[in-house]
Amino acid sequence: MKIGYLGPEASFTHHAVKGAFSDEEHVPYTTIPDCLEGLITAQIDRAVVPLENALEGSVPITVDYLYHDADVHITAELVSPIQQHLMVHPENESRWEDVGRILSHSHAIAQCHKYLYYRFRGRALETSTSTAAAAKYVSEHPEENSAAIGNSLAAHTYGLKIVEHNIHDYHFNHTRFVVLSRNPILDELRLESEAEKTTLMVTLPSDDRPGNLHQVLSAFSWRQLNLSKIESRPLKTGLGNYFFIIDVEQSFEGVLIKGAIDELEALGCTVKVLGSYKKYSIVQK
Incomplete structure (x- = not known):
């Protein structure tokens, strides 16, 4: 596979x-x-x-x-x-505090904002498609004396030296x-499963009646279905038009969640079941 x-x-x-x-x-x-x-x-x-x-x-x-x-x-x-670390090419280890720019994914840079502000204020921060892409670039351009933010696997893979460990602002x-x-299946992995979840994408009725979102939430509330997440995203059809991504802490096989979906559709909502799946934890090595 x-x-x-x-x-x-x-x-x-x-x-x-x-x-x-x-x-x-x-x-x-x-x-x-x-x-x-x-x-x-x-x-x-x-x-x-x-x-x-x-x-x-x-x-x-x-x-x-x-x-x-x-x-x-x-x-x-x-x-x-x-876990985010600051890494440089081995040739630049002795002058890492003088790096001209720091590269990483935009999320990684944001996660290290305080560290970068107090240690490297005024240095150029450049985004890349991933933290590993930043590490790869630094490994291939030692003459630039640039640094990357990424994980220890990236440092090992691309032969970089970690000069500052755990530079992220928040440690949880x-x-x-x-x-x-492509198919709605369940992947059973050789890891300890922590929970079962179902993710839905819901579009409200087009008539925009007062209380539409309240009715959506009520369909889950009175059935005592726990929602671990609800978030709106633009429909890209105009200002004020959104769809909602909802995580329900239950397998789709449960009778209650199927009843909730039936109720939403009866209200005129469009519901897409993105998946019913298990949650697994990956151990950082």
Whole structure:
């Protein structure tokens, strides 16, 4: 089985893939849309992409692509701790405090905002497609004396020297990665499962009646279905038009959740079941 992921090699997504699919073939993609298109066109059997970070919130491009462009299904959730380190080329280890610019993914830069502000105020901060891509660039351009922010796997893979460990501003930082498939199946992984979840994408009725969202939430509330997340995203049809992504802490096989969906559809909502799946934790090594 081929597992596609947001690369390059040694990205945080790759770390999650190695923890969950150690015996499968791993295929890196440069961007999230590239990875999802690889799944849609059957180049790969599963796609693993980031969905949400504890500090920075949802990854908009993943959520929007799943709603607007990709008819795929969540088959598992992987939760991994995120530890950010500052790394440089070994040739520049002795002058790392004089780096001219620092490269990383935009989320990683945001997660290290305080550290960067107080230690490297005024230095250029440059975004890359992933933390691993930043590490790869630094490894290939020692003459620039630049630094990357990323994980220890990236430092090891690309031969960089970690000069400052754990530079993230908040130390309880995790990312949710979703395993996606073309078919609505359940991936049973060789990891300890923590919970079962169902993710829905809900569009409100077009008549925009007062209390529409309240009625949606009530369909879950009176059935005592716990919602761990509800978030709005633009429908891209005009200002004020949204869809909602909702995580329900229950398997789709439960009678109550099916009843809630029937009620939402009776109210005129459009409901897409993105997946019913298990949550797994990945251990940082």
